[in-house]
Amino acid sequence: METTRPALEVDGIAKRYGDVVACDGVGFTVGPGELFGFVGGNGAGKTTTMRVVLGVVEPDAGAVRWAGAPVDRAARRRFGYLPEERGLYPRMRVLDHLVYLAELHGFTTNDAHRDAERWITRLGLRGYRETEVQRLSLGNQQRVQLAAALVHDPVLLVLDEPFSGLDPQAVDVLSEVLRERAAAGVPVLFSSHQLDLVERLCDRVGIIRAGRLAACGTVAELRAGSGSTLVVDAPAARPGWADGLPGVTVLGVRGGRTRLRLADGADDQPVLAAALATGPVRGFTHQDPTLAELYRDVVGTTS
Numbered sequence: 513m514e515t516t517r518p519a520l521e522v523d524g525i526a527k528r529y530g531d532v533v534a535c536d537g538v539g540f541t542v543g544p545g546e547l548f549g550f551v552g553g554n555g556a557g558k559t560t561t562m563r564v565v566l567g568v569v570e571p572d573a574g575a576v577r578w579a580g581a582p583v584d585r586a587a588r589r590r591f592g593y594l595p596e597e598r599g600l601y602p603r604m605r606v607l608d609h610l611v612y613l614a615e616l617h618g619f620t621t622n623d624a625h626r627d628a629e630r631w632i633t634r635l636g637l638r639g640y641r642e643t644e645v646q647r648l649s650l651g652n653q654q655r656v657q658l659a660a661a662l663v664h665d666p667v668l669l670v671l672d673e674p675f676s677g678l679d680p681q682a683v684d685v686l687s688e689v690l691r692e693r694a695a696a697g698v699p700v701l702f703s704s705h706q707l708d709l710v711e712r713l714c715d716r717v718g719i720i721r722a723g724r725l726a727a728c729g730t731v732a733e734l735r736a737g738s739g740s741t742l743v744v745d746a747p748a749a750r751p752g753w754a755d756g757l758p759g760v761t762v763l764g765v766r767g768g769r770t771r772l773r774l775a776d777g778a779d780d781q782p783v784l785a786a787a788l789a790t791g792p793v794r795g796f797t798h799q800d801p802t803l804a805e806l807y808r809d810v811v812g813t814t815s
């Protein structure tokens with residue numbers, strides 16, 4: 513029989529610290545098997561929202577639901593959480609630590625060992641099984657912290673900057689792990705400042721600004737109405753050549769190539785004519801705006 517798989521619902525979360533508004537009505541859902549990227553500037557409210565989901569912080573208003581019901585301690589025990597502040601015991605050895613955490617979540621010793629070993633291998637920690645956590649490099653501590661979030665086979669993953677400090681190989685492994693968990697039906701919520709990674713990985717993205725969700729949707733949805741990006745390779749063009757063209761915003765110039773934002777419905781032919789007037793035009797290409805460009809549209813450059 514087909515069963516409905518559970519989703520995470522974050523509904524109107526508000527949280528103040530004195531005069532500081534950390535969250536101001538944050539709401540979104542992460543469906544079964546969905547990878548949701550949470551992005552925003554420093555201090556925008558990502559960590560606070562995630563702490564509310566995990567019950568580490570009590571919100572002033574709003575609710576968090578799992579499978580349609582308010583989240584309680586029993587539900588949270590089955591969530592996997594990577595906190596911003598790393599919470600490992602520095603003197604414990606890697607294998608013992610992961611076994612301990614899995615047992616804490618109700619695994620038998622045998623199952624805890626099996627899964628701890630599995631994640632140790634998967635996350636490239638085999639050489640460090642017997643090493644104290646405090647003796648590991650920061651990136652390897654991050655790998656252990658990730659294993660700690662995964663070792664009890666959680667039904668939901670909430671990961672606060674899981675990619676920070678990882679080398680490119682570990683970034684690839686973690687990307688694959690998150691895709692796999694999502695394919696198994698697990699909703700995955702993670703924050704990151706690496707927007708190219710979020711764009712590659714996520715089904716949907718939430719952009720938070722000053723405690724509010726300023727935009728939310730698939731990258732394609734976020735692109736709607738934002739026009740297209742035009743890359744013009746005109747090596748002889750002088751700075752300012754595209755200024756004042758209707759519907760055009762210059763995004764940047766590098767090595768004779770100008771990136772322009774062309775407003776929805778704006779004609780690209782006057783741009784081509786202006787480019788040809790500067791000399792030879794070696795390239796004239798339309799591209800979809802990247803998530804980083806959409807993010808700047810939403811958040812502004814001074815956030």
Ligand SMILES: Nc1ncnc2c1ncn2[C@@H]1O[C@H](COP(=O)(O)OP(=O)(O)OP(=O)(O)O)[C@@H](O)[C@H]1O
Pocket residue numbers: 529532533534552553554555556557558559560561
């Ligand atoms: N325990 C606390 N006491 C006081 N202020 C806090 C506390 N936790 C968060 N804040 C404030 O709430 C706001 C939101 O912080 P939060 O850590 O949620 O942002 P963030 O989006 O995760 O930022 P970053 O990308 O820098 O990690 C900030 O202004 C922060 O200083």
